[in-house]
Amino acid sequence: MTDPSASVSEVEWFAERYEELVRNVELFVRGKRDVIRLALVCMAAEGHLLIDDVPGVGKTSLAKAVANSIDGTMRRIQFTPDLLPTDVTGVQVWDERTREFEFRPGAVFGNIVLADEVNRASPKTQAALLEVMEERQVTVDGVSYEVARPFMVIATQNPVEHGGTYDLPEAQIDRFMIRMEIGYPRHEAEVEILENRARGQTLNEVNPVLSSAEVVRMADIARRVHLSPAVLGYIVTITAATRRMPELRLGVSPRGGLALAVAAQAHAAADGRSFVTPDDVRTLVPFVLGHRMLLRPEAELAGGTAASLLGGLTASVPVPDQRVVH
Template sequence: MTLTPEQSQWFAGTFAQLVANVERAVVGKTHVVRLAFTALLAEGHLLLEDYPGTGKTSLARAMALTLRGTQQRIQFTPDLLPSDVTGVTIYDQAAQRFEFRRGPVFANIVLADEINRASPKTQSALLEVMEENQVTVDGVTHPVGRPFMVIATQNPIEQAGTYRLPEAQLDRFLMKTSLGYPDHASTVAILANPKAGRHGSGLDAIISAEHVVSMIELAEQVHTDPALLGYVARLCEETRNAPDVQLGCSVRAGLGLVRAARVWAAGSGRDYVVPDDVKALAVPVLAHRMVIDPEEEFRGLTSEQVVQRILGSVPAPQERALA
């Protein structure tokens, strides 16, 4: 079953409205905003790594305000406990029974601000919920519902008092990207806005949580040709075979890339995936899951460069063959 023309048109139009609404708070970053909503509609999570003051928190808050659902912000600090994230079971003396008090992770969009400032024990509290959309406390499982997305931020230049995210935690994020500084014209527009810097204040919620779930289910129906699936598999295999890579991309990475490509295609008004969809998403989906050889990393090689090199060496299927 594939999308009808009407469904494709509605999806693309709604996707454009979501991006335009967030761009009112995050000016001049259309591509990054599209990536963020692609992660949401692919039921993935987003890691934003950038310098202070580039709009990481503003992007996360603007997305939460655009969605007419629940939102929570967790400020990660060294003394934060796992129960502060997931919740805790307490004994109610009046009712004479144990009750589960939900933590801030029970929301549609959860902003994990400066996630690398918390201890590894607290960071690991997110592992289960990010993968399985549920939290297990004292042997009892509690679902968090749909849609659910974690948007985490971290500062790459501060190392004192921080804990680097382990590979298992990074693999839970569908995408990792950065905003970067705006261009001159965008900077002037931001400076001219008296409400700039207020983290999306004044934005309107333009879509309900139920409609987000509908968009997620529609994206799952986007046609993906077996040749394209083979292309994605080859890209992941090449990351594992690269001589300057210690740890390549797993099957989970390939699954995430396919899900994201379907959303990217639907957001462009198509009911089928093309190679350019995969190429546009390969770096943000694959690069952060790789571990570069330390000697090559010392020489300046980055995982983004490796992914770009692989994209240039692996031939993409021809669109004529996909038709």
């Protein structure tokens, strides 16, 4: 038996809690409302977030402000070349008292896991995140251990052109629901950042405004936002079209289409609607699909980007009639 669709009152409650979160994060992260909203849509959709930008623009500050806004457990993993997979997942340790092996959970066992500078660790250590990001569990020595809800990995990385970084494997990138950049702040926002820091403002002033249970409820409501057959068809048309683009050597997988659908549900709920529209889908396409596409070398040399290709693609795909999306 399927869950009933989200009611109007549930969606209104969702939108109120969502805006409360946005305002709370904005207390510290200034001038980046669109970025904050996107990060919180990802959280409400129970996805994982990859923030990819140059050093010093506030990647870690945004991740910590989101984590501090939730009354749950936060774990920070500073990814370095000497970080071991067991530091992430945990390890079985022999207990002399009980004469048995005991599982010591790794840093990944938290509600919000901040994987800072994730591309500075070796590919083997990065791969330690694969299972838990997809299946919400960790398997050590043949025994599986579930992580609690809510569970979200917020990873930050510097562009691979910077020294001491590794390319993330395609399989790991595909597990991030949303990949985004922060960018430099506007002049007024940057002045405000300097003023706040001069007054001694720190991330410790960002206090929780939602409990873990409320975040789980938000996710459950988002999953029941109505997705019409027309909108589902629209999503599949877009994702399938990427697999036929001559500029790409790898298009978007069905996992990417599923991520786009779930993110669109959370985006609609954040807007106070109990149904997804094509506008929700189009808004999220660059952030959900762009990092799942691999361009051919000749396309990159010609100046092509995933964003430009997706822009042309969405402009060419017919939009469903609004009367059939409710």
